[in-house]
Amino acid sequence: MISHLKARLAATVVTLMIVLQPIGSDAQSAPATAPKVEAGATQMPHISVQTTGKGTPVILVPGLSSPRAVWAGFVPTLAKSHRVYVVQVNGFGGDDPRANLSPGILDGIVADLHTLIATSITGSKLGKPAIVGHSMGGLVALMLAKAHPEDVGKLMIVDSLPYIGEIFAPGATVAALEPQAKAMRAGMAAAYGKPANPAANAALAERMALKPASRTAVAGWAAKADARVAAQAMYEDLTTDLRPAMASIAAPITLVYPWNAVGPTKPVADALYRKAYAPAPRVTFVDIGDAAHFVMLDQPAAFQAALDAFLRR
Numbered sequence: 001m002i003s004h005l006k007a008r009l010a011a012t013v014v015t016l017m018i019v020l021q022p023i024g025s026d027a028q029s030a031p032a033t034a035p036k037v038e039a040g041a042t043q044m045p046h047i048s049v050q051t052t053g054k055g056t057p058v059i060l061v062p063g064l065s066s067p068r069a070v071w072a073g074f075v076p077t078l079a080k081s082h083r084v085y086v087v088q089v090n091g092f093g094g095d096d097p098r099a100n101l102s103p104g105i106l107d108g109i110v111a112d113l114h115t116l117i118a119t120s121i122t123g124s125k126l127g128k129p130a131i132v133g134h135s136m137g138g139l140v141a142l143m144l145a146k147a148h149p150e151d152v153g154k155l156m157i158v159d160s161l162p163y164i165g166e167i168f169a170p171g172a173t174v175a176a177l178e179p180q181a182k183a184m185r186a187g188m189a190a191a192y193g194k195p196a197n198p199a200a201n202a203a204l205a206e207r208m209a210l211k212p213a214s215r216t217a218v219a220g221w222a223a224k225a226d227a228r229v230a231a232q233a234m235y236e237d238l239t240t241d242l243r244p245a246m247a248s249i250a251a252p253i254t255l256v257y258p259w260n261a262v263g264p265t266k267p268v269a270d271a272l273y274r275k276a277y278a279p280a281p282r283v284t285f286v287d288i289g290d291a292a293h294f295v296m297l298d299q300p301a302a303f304q305a306a307l308d309a310f311l312r313r
Contacts (some may be wrong), residue, residue, distance in 0.1 A: 039090070042116075045099035048107035049116060050086045053079025057126045058311065059113065060086045063135025063160075064233055065225035067093030069217075073300050074307060082311070085116065085129070087137070091229030093221070100229045106136075106236045110143045117151040128153035130311060135160050135293065136237050145249045146242065152251040156310045159257050159293050160275050162242040174239050181238040188231035210260060210290065214297035246279040253277065254284045254310045258291035258298070270282065284313070 033037040041048040050068060058078055066077045068088040078084045089109060091097035099108055117126045118297050133141035138160025146154045165172030201222060205215035255277050269287060277283045286306045289296035 002217045010253075044112040044115065045090075045100075046105060047087050047089055047112045048095065049085065050088075053082050053084045055080075055082040056127035056311075058082045058084050059116070059126075059129050059131045061082065061087070061109075061113075061131065061133040061137030061140055062087065062092070063137045064237065065092055065222050066134070066137075067221055067224070069093070069221070070294070070296065071132075074296070074304060077304065078189065078307075085126075087113075089229070089233070091226035092224070094224040096227050097226050100226075100232070103232060103236075105233045106140055106143060106240060109140050110147055112228075113140070113144050114148045114151055116231075118148070130154050130156070132156040132158065132307070133160065134158040134296070136233060139164075139237060139240060141243070142242050142245075142249065145251050146245045149250060154252045154254070154310070154313065155207075156256060156307065158252045159295060161273070162246050163240070163276075164237055165241070166272065166276055174241050177238055181235050184232045184238070185235035188234060189228050191231075192227040194202070204261075207294055210298045211293045211296040214292075214294050217297060218294055243276075243279070246277065247281065249280055250282070252282040252284070252313065253280055254286060254306070254313070256286045256288060256295060256303070256306050258288050258293065258295040260290055260292060284310075 052075060060068070060075075062068060068086045071086055075084055075086060087109075088095065089100065089105075113131075113294045117129060119125065128151065131141045131144065133139070133155070135158070138157035139162075141152075141155050141157060142160075142162060145155060150151045154308050161167065163172070163174075165174070165177050168177070198289075201219045202215070204222070205219040208218050209215045248252045255273055257269055257273045259266040264272065266287065266289065274285060277285070286309075288295050288302045288306065291302075296303040
């Protein structure tokens with residue numbers, strides 16, 4: 001099992017190092033001045049939050065190297081009947097990394113989300129909002145539900161697992177993955193300040209999305225992410241195992257996962273995700289076909305329908 005795990009992880013290391021190589025003619029070199037601070041956002045140590053709309057609260061959390069723009073196609077509709085809090089991890093989207101240049105990024109995001117929900121930082125306490133998280137954002141949402149169950153009304157987890165190691169080998173452990181995770185972190189962080197690799201970026205985007213427009217967006221977002229932040233965040237993702245906690249997460253979960261003809265096919269995806277979330281007491285499974293990891297970009301209408309149904313439950 002370990003040799004198989006190493007082979008799969010080695011291929012993934014190459015892929016994830018690619019995602020942090022910038023696209024276009026400019027290298028991701030260290031900026032001469034501090035990165036921009038986005039206007040109109042509530043700034044916190046590990047995240048920033050833009051707020052719009054009125055109604056019951058919904059928090060949207062993007063994944064690794066993704067800015068809040070990943071949700072842009074859905075915010076206007078949501079804002080008609082919800083108060084929408086759109087998160088961006090500091091260091092992604094070209095903004096200031098702030099506290100995310102130190103270890104503890106995922107725990108820091110969880111702490112900031114707890115502060116957002118449980119205090120009056122945005123003017124009023126949020127009660128128990130609905131939380132939507134994609135990829136690493138889905139893992140963070142599960143971490144929040146574990147650490148602060150009082151903060152969570154319900155969860156929509158989009159193509160994320162309680163432990164990402166299950167992709168590499170059934171029953172994979174943190175101990176087995178950690179040496180490779182450390183090597184991955186070092187390699188990914190080393191991309192900061194290096195020359196661009198547009199062809200590699202395009203190859204990575206082909207793995208993450210199916211539609212040409214989706215791939216262009218993914219590659220562009222990766223170009224703006226701070227490689228140092230993404231490297232540490234990926235390391236923490238690879239070494240966070242929530243499988244033992246799933247049975248205790250009381251909040252209802254809607255699990256959205258993609259499949260396509262190239263892979264994972266529907267039978268493979270069904271088996272992987274249903275097994276991973278079987279211990280959770282309340283799970284609704286929603287599969288969306290002809291889509292890859294960025295399912296919301298590849299199939300926006302189907303994703304909107306899934307989102308609407310989730311919020312009605």
